[in-house]
Amino acid sequence: MAISTDDDALAPYDAVLLLSFGGPEAPDEVMPFLRRVTAGRDIPEERLQEVATHYHHFGGRSPINDQNRALLEALQAEIAARGSRIPVLWGNRNSDPFVVDTLRAARAEGLLRLCTVVTSAYSSYSGCRQYREDLAAATEELGVAAADFVIDKIRPYALHPGFVAVNTERLVATVEGLDDLDPATTRLLFVTHSVPEAMDDTSGPGDGDGNLYVEQHLRTAALVTQGLAERSGVTLEQELVFCSRSGSPRTPWLEPDVNDRIEELAGEGVRTVVLAPIGFVSDHMEVVNDLDREARETAERVGVRFARVPTAGTHPLFVEALVDLVHERAAEAREEVVIPAQADAGDVRPSICASGCCPNLRAAKPALCGRD
Incomplete structure (x- = not known):
């Protein structure tokens, strides 16, 4: 992969957006969280109450947000170590900090071109397209404030x-x-x-x-x-x-x-x-x-x-892989020739999803970072 000679190693991006699922951090947040997660799916209330017991077994607090805070810090350190000055932002699908609020704050700070890292490695509706729908919904909610945004994402990385x-x-x-x-x-x-x-x-x-x-x-x-x-x-x-x-x-x-x-x-x-x-x-x-x-x-x-076996978490190999993917996406955005790293000779998924990729089977919704 060619190396940029721009002042910032991740040009043209102004920031990296860590986009995740989210989770409750207190008992009174559990049911509102579960209702957001299952909105439009006709899940019975008694089933939500049953799932809520999983969270209450751990004090009503999901570990995911703390883990994302740690990952954000690790990504920021690795990005800085490679010579970039851009910040890492964090937004969630289903809990605070909601992605729309993160984008609103980014817009206020003049951070208009973002590279998104999702905390899902695989290709599927829930693991990829739904996050792209979240980005589209957030920019739509911001209205004219989102007019200048350019939001990209790294490719699915299960085989990186x-x-x-x-x-x-x-x-x-x-x-x-x-x-x-x-x-x-x-x-x-x-x-x-x-x-x-x-x-x-x-x-x-x-x-x-x-x-x-x-x-x-x-x-x-x-x-x-x-x-x-x-x-x-x-x-x-x-x-x-x-x-x-x-x-x-x-x-x-x-x-x-x-x-x-x-x-x-x-x-x-x-x-x-x-x-x-x-x-x-x-x-x-x-x-x-x-x-x-x-x-x-x-x-x-x-x-x-x-x-x-422990998950990837903030292991240096995983953090380095994610930053490699951000650099790869930045090179693509600069229209440089990129040969993606791949651990298998199988299909390398594109960073810009094809039309019809991993569709929403319940209702057609707009999605960013793709051709539809």
Whole structure:
């Protein structure tokens, strides 16, 4: 990738925007948060109350915002270390700081060209296009104040070498920390957030192929498993499982559920399960509740040893990868020739999404950073 000779290493950008899901930080914020998350999806109130208990088990505070504060600080330090003076901003989809408020403040400070980093590595409606819809809705709410904004985003990064490397390193450390590990009775479970089957079917380029959400996870899992074998000499049988299903029971979602699979594996003679949550970039609620609490309890109940691999978090390899992607996007914006780094020979997703990519299946909405 060519290096800019401009005064700022990330020209033409004025700022980097860290865009995330958000979460409650106090008990009285839990239900309003869940209602925002599920707006328009006809989720019964009793189901929301049930999900709220997950948050109240942790004092009504999701860990995600604290983790994003730490990631923001790490990104700012890495960007500065590479010679850029631009700030890193932070906005959320469903909780304070809301992205519209972040953009309003940016506009007031004259920060008009932004490069967006989303805290989701994979291609899907909820992991990519919905964030682009959030940006479009925020600029629409700002009205004329948004007229001068130019907002770009980095490409999906599940197969970026840095993301694969940090997940590999986390897995190697976890496996090497297990005493008396017997690969023959150990199963490596790569875990991600379940989504409706229809969302996976339409994830990807919009040309009818689809299923890119699952495909990217399978590719990432294969690369991480290969890295484990190369670095530690341990070869484990692995598979992809899912957690955090929600919505109508009549709607097919991706399976198997991690708890169901742990129970099945116990009956098949598996004695250790290693859970690697490659579908998440930090230890937020789906990880600390659905895996560290519920899946661990399932393993204990069926007599299976349980180990959970940490997520990428603020590991230097992950932070460096995200800043690499921002530099890559800046070079694209300067119309320089860019050869994207990729850990797999598979499809490199574009930073400007194609028309029809990962569509909104409930209602057509405008989205930034794409061709539709």
